[in-house]
Amino acid sequence: MAASARTRQSWKVTMVNGISPAELGSVTLDPGLFEQRRALNRAYLDSLTDENLLQNHRLEAGIDSSFTWHLQPTSGDPSERGLDRHWGWETPGGSQMRGHFLGHWLSAAAREAAATGDAVLRARAHRVVAELERCQEANGGEWVFGVPPVFLDRVAAGREVWAPQYNLHKTLMGLVDAARDLGDQRALEVARRAGRWFARWSASFTREQFDDVLDVETGGMLEVWADLLELTGDEVFRDLLERYYRARLFDPLVAGVDVLTNTHANTTIPEVLGAARAFEVTGERRWADVVHAYWRCAVTERGTFATGGQTSGEVWTPPFEFAARRGGKNQEHCVVHNTIRLADVLFRWTGDSSYLDHVERNLYNGILAQQNPRTGMVAYFLPLAGGSRKRWGHPTEDFWCCHGTLVQAHTRHSSYVFYEDARADALVVAQFVNATWTARRPGGPVTVQVARSDSAVRVGPDANAGPAGDHHRPQEWRVSVTVVSGDDVPARVRVRVPGWVHGEPAVSTAGGEEVRAEAVDGFLVLDHRGGRSEFHVSLPHRLRVEPVPDEPTTVAFVVGPLVLAGLTDAETALVVDDLRHPEAHLAPDDERQWAEWLRGYRTTGQERSTRLVPLHEVVDQDYSVYFPLRTR
Template sequence: MQHTSLKPADIRLLPGLFDKRRSLNRDYLLSLRVDNLLQNFLIEAGIGDQAWHLHPSSADPRDRGLDRHWGWETPGSLLRGHFLGHWMSAAAREIAATGDRALRVALDDVLLGLERCQQENGGEWVFATPRTYLDRLARGLSVWAPQYAIHKTLMGLVDVYRDLGDESALRIADRAADWILRWAASFDDDSFQAILDVETGGMLEVWADLLAITGDAKYTTLLGLYYRRSLFDPLLADEDVLTNMHANTSIPEILGAARAYEVTGEDKWRTAVLAYWNWAVPRRGTFCTGGQTSGEIWTPPFEFAARRGEKTQEHCTVYNMIRLADVIFRWTGETSCLDYIERNIFNGVLAQQHPRSGAVAYFLPLEGGAQKNWGSATEDFWCCHGTLVQAHTRHSQWAFYAAEDDALVIAQFIPSRAQVTVAAHVLDVRVELLETAMRVGPDANAGQAGARHRPDRWLARVTIRSDDGAAAPVRIRIPEWVAGEVGVQVSEGTSVSLADGFAHVGHRGGDTVVELSLPTALRSIPIPDEPKTVAFASGPVVLAGLVDHEPSLSARGSSPESILVPDNERQWTQWLLRYRTVGQARSIRFLPLHEIEDQRFSVYFPITDAQPAHA
């Protein structure tokens, strides 16, 4: 069954973990000065010393602009300008979802600046990337990813138009596309294929989006030009093109192919996308976190033991694979895609954002005694810096879908509220978590684990209202991690059935309350090719042991889960997801991976049956 995403304005996050992380991200987006976001675009347009003229009412320019952006945004960096596209995409989505006026003012100033740069460049070129970089790319000379950086600007402009309907953003992108079309069409087919084999960025997705928006035939031409034979032809033949290849060069191309299918209906695009997903996830497996790369490279199928290191799980791949899982679910309705998204949200998107500063960790290290390496506000601007600011504006997008049979699907247990029109009737749905390790509220007394200890289940309350008493079906995902029988309590007169990975609610109109009790248990997750090395998880949440190395743990004939017992489980009105080891030479405390800040930690532990040394 096919599904569609809801409009950003139809969903609001409710207070809790996800809204807190979104708010951190929003504050960071707003903290960046427009002049600094535009610095490399202004320099490339030859007006870098006139940045303050964008704001005639601003303070004396001698007092401003000293906190320039550095790292990958340093003037002279080969990837300069890439971050602004991510910022525009994130700002547009935050504005569309929340109506943020301050961000809207900043975004309007950015668009004015880009229009000025485009005019100064002759009416088409708008990018911070020098055009000479594309000349070097065409000549086979060394240059770092100019199409990648160019794509980010186009992506940001397209997202501003799609989320906010801003015509100026569309005009800038459409004019810039004319330059790219002339350049791409100037090569014979083999020569341009050689260019694409060096790098393409996510250009394919932009062309598909612009074709859908404008209907202009030039974007059909660009889709044809950007069909990379060395990637798509083997996928059409169902060959593995991923193993030991750089991951995030091809995922954006596959997202482009997905969008091309949705716009054109050509089956070759769909076939390639489904083949890529099958080789990337079902036929490859994942780390316990949901990630699948190390050093930005795809792991071999089900061979992860030798790939754990300080550069495991690049954030860009996490975010873009979540986007791909979203595509596959919308096309096929496979609930495994929603489980994949959930794992990667908790143990990637959340785990790679600093819980207090909002900074990004480029990689999530899975070596023993690892430590997250956090980026800075203005000194780094890695690629993952960009995908992070986008990811934390999209939690609500992953929470709900509309099914083709007019059902509203609750895909993630993210505290949120959706107000949508279903079958010509307004449906108001509220999702709350009552008793979980993330619970903070006026009361969080003992749940069904007993009167003394932390609840051993997630209790989700779904409140459904229809404004005129009209009936509308609602489906609630039953996660893969559920350990036991799902409990259901519903308002009188409402039917609920469990089938196909969902709780199907027969909402008959008016007010309906559904409470789902989702039992969870501590579980161990082995590395496929090293089954005696395991990680621990509770529900979708991977746990991290606070150690500066990778010690062996002794199970002595019992299951690995028996090694851990609850620890430091309660404070004020909040249950905490904490564990500690027992029967070991040294006690180790565990907490959720997404709560780790600067502590050293290990996720995986070798398990032995031997008596622990020095016990």
């Protein structure tokens, strides 16, 4: 069921401070690294059958399924039991998290269909929603989840149970996203009826009792209630917003207390994303205060690894104390995905380009680095101990929480490239991802195309056809920004100047003529007078080091936003002449093939040389991100 155009218009993301993302479906990813990863993820989404995705919801509803299954695997070997069932966290009857992945899948399928026009995934998403409605009816008209309500009784009684509200949120999230992104009114009604169950249940507790309930991971329930309040106008969801206000977390944060060190990171980020949506929907400043206080405590006053990510064993590290926290379970993927979402929110609210820098670094060294470029599977963690290796998931055997955020993350690449800034009456190029945007403007459509000519991704049918170009790998990112509109339709384009730029950015026309482009608040301002304009932007960079804050003689090497990983099976010390300039002992390595510039380096002046490549290119090799230094 499609929503009317008027209804769909009211579902647009609320603009705060005049900045809004490009309209969903108006951006196309062009050939390049991010389009490759999106396509890989899309193929995985389509490979999972509706029957297997719905297995736990149908079983909970008592609906017979049309396929053969066993309660327990017949063997530990996936090749012996086949792919007739989803296992791991989705194991029927054997996992308290069963059913969570369906919501991730539905959210991802809805976003992919809305962003790309994918008719197959759109139809499948509608079918899954229809089956969830059937499950809800079989459950009495409200309950629509893959686990029983008794799990919530265990939470209330203080008995051990694995985060049921986190689980239930995923189904609600998928329904809300199907309603918002695809206009599926049935999904909205199923979510509304399920929400009424929570309204009755939560009303049965005192404030103190429910605060105890909220201490057990709730996922993004607060965000769902804000979304449903906006989509339906039903006051029951305003009441739920108030009940789900987590005072024990939010109030100390706003007061400036560090309540995050050593706490589970991905418990809190979704709650704060909920506070962000509550502010956007209600306009009540107290919610925004929580968001700003959280970012200050979690990022600004805590710091990140060189990758831009955080956490060790899923918990926040102490502020700027990382030396003892590098290990095999750093940088949980869920934290990366949700922190990127929070940075996106804060950029829209403030216009501060540093949030876009945070998104960029985490896209390359988190989202891309934790997706296998061959299989599309996720690495739950990104180990940062010396001589580590990424552990990849399996298509049907694991279904970790990070498996869920994986499929969502790779449907959002087109959503982070462009924004519209009503304050400056400008179109914003936020990320240097090959993409094309057709923006609706008062005078007529304006098309903005971004392409990186220095990309190491092979584009086109014949890689031998590229120009000879520079003698050596350019020490800059080269970005072309092409703007096309009617002859009488001018446009102003703001292009982000990343924090990693070393030197002055330069802008020229396609013919090589210099363009005077003023830098304002972290953006180059390009004026398009109508017709066709092609700007070539040069963003110079240098190889630099980023030390561990509390162990400054251990460093990572970074180029632009890309963290380099040494291909070594143990932590490898570098012997250097000057501790202030260890980058002097790295030289370009294997820099060119056909028409491509590659991004490798090698160490020099060592007993044994180590090759380094961008972290997101490491697949099954042992690697080290950090290198201890010692002088000769």
